[in-house]
Structure formats: structure tokens, C-alpha cells
Amino acid sequence: MFCRDCGNKLSLRFLENEGLVPYCEHCGKYKFPFFPVAVSMAVVNRAESKVLLAKHAGEDEYKLFAGYVKKGESAEKTIPRELKEEIGLGAVKWKYLGSRFHEAKDLLMLGFLVVAEDGELSLGEEIAEARWCTPDEARELVVKRSSAAEFFLNAALGEIKHKG
Numbered sequence: 001m002f003c004r005d006c007g008n009k010l011s012l013r014f015l016e017n018e019g020l021v022p023y024c025e026h027c028g029k030y031k032f033p034f035f036p037v038a039v040s041m042a043v044v045n046r047a048e049s050k051v052l053l054a055k056h057a058g059e060d061e062y063k064l065f066a067g068y069v070k071k072g073e074s075a076e077k078t079i080p081r082e083l084k085e086e087i088g089l090g091a092v093k094w095k096y097l098g099s100r101f102h103e104a105k106d107l108l109m110l111g112f113l114v115v116a117e118d119g120e121l122s123l124g125e126e127i128a129e130a131r132w133c134t135p136d137e138a139r140e141l142v143v144k145r146s147s148a149a150e151f152f153l154n155a156a157l158g159e160i161k162h163k164g
Contacts, residue, residue: 003031036107039078040148041065041114042156046092049160051138051153052116054086055129062131062141064149066109075110083114087130088122091115097155100148111152113159135160 001010003024013023015030022031043052043065053062067082069075080091097111121130133141135157142153 003027004034005031036105037069037075038066038102038105038107038109039069039075039082040109040111040152041067041079041083041094042097042112042153043083043087043114043116044156044160045132046115046118048115049134050132051135051156052087053131053133053138053141054127056126057128059128061144064142064152065114068107069110075112079112079114083116086124086127087116088124089119090117092117095159097152097159100151102148109148109152111148111155113156 001022002008003010003026006024006026008024008026010022010024010031012020013030015021022033023029024031041064044050045052052065054065055062065082065086067078067086069078073081076094079094083089083091092115094112094114097113099111100109101107102109123130138153139157142149144150
């Protein structure tokens with residue numbers, strides 16, 4: 001382990017209420033572990049009757065839309081940027097649904113229900129296929145059971161159902 005700021009080797013030091021935490025002797029500071037943050041987006045149409053799912057290039061299963069929060073960027077800025085990059089649509093509004101740690105990629109996922117503007121889909125390089133689905137179809141197509149994607153999809157569909 002090395003310091004992100006100065007590059008010196010870190011040692012573990014006890015910090016009250018935290019336990020052993022990496023410490024940089026050169027900087028004189030504790031250096032808490034860093035891991036990335038991403039948004040997971042259950043994208044719906046303006047009528048909130050359809051869910052947009054995507055197959056990423058080289059993959060066979062449908063997923064929710066997602067993207068990393070870039071350094072200096074908020075989750076609220078990531079949502080419209082990622083949606084525009086991946087399918088060419090703008091985000092009209094969004095609602096935070098919760099968070100889940102995604103162990104496979106060692107990152108924190110922030111889940112959102114996102115209402116997309118109407119229009120033609122323009123698939124970016126990452127997306128091989130995108131499909132508007134009914135809520136029931138979306139539940140069937142998102143195959144990873146007990147995953148963060150299933151949690152966020154069910155939370156989003158619960159929000160839509162309560163409005164109707």
C-alpha cells in the first residue's frame with residue numbers, strides 16, 4: 001500500500017473508533033482506503049410505463065444502465081452524462097433509491113430511478129442493444145438474482161407502482 005498523495009509506503013496504525021488504518025509517515029495523515037463510486041440507473045419513459053434495459057457490447061444479458069462517477073463530479077452530474085453517452089437521451093428527472101456495495105467490482109453503487117426524455121435511441125460504443133420493456137418483462141430479463149441490479153430495479157418499479 002502506497003500513499004495516493006506522495007507515493008511513500010503506508011503503515012497500519014490504530015485509530016480510535018476505526019481500528020487499523022493505513023497511515024503515511026511523510027504526510028502525517030491517515031489514508032483511508034479509496035474505492036470507486038458508480039450510479040445504477042433504472043431508466044423509464046416519461047409515462048413511467050416502460051423500463052429501458054441494455055445489453056453491453058460482448059455480453060448476452062440485459063442490465064440496467066450504469067456509469068462511474070468521475071473525480072470532481074457529483075452523482076447528479078453523472079446521470080445525464082452517462083445517459084447521453086450510452087443511449088443519446090437526456091434525463092428529465094431522477095430519484096435516489098439507495099446504495100449497495102458491488103463486491104465483484106469493489107465499488108459503491110448509488111441507485112436511481114431516471115425518467116428519460118422521449119426520442120430516438122442512439123446507442124453509444126458500450127451498448128450493443130437497448131430495449132423498452134414492461135415492468136414484468138424487465139423483472140424477467142434482469143437475470144442476476146439477489147444482485148444490486150435486481151434490488152435497484154425492484155425499488156424503481158415499487159416507486160412507479162405507488163404513483164399509479
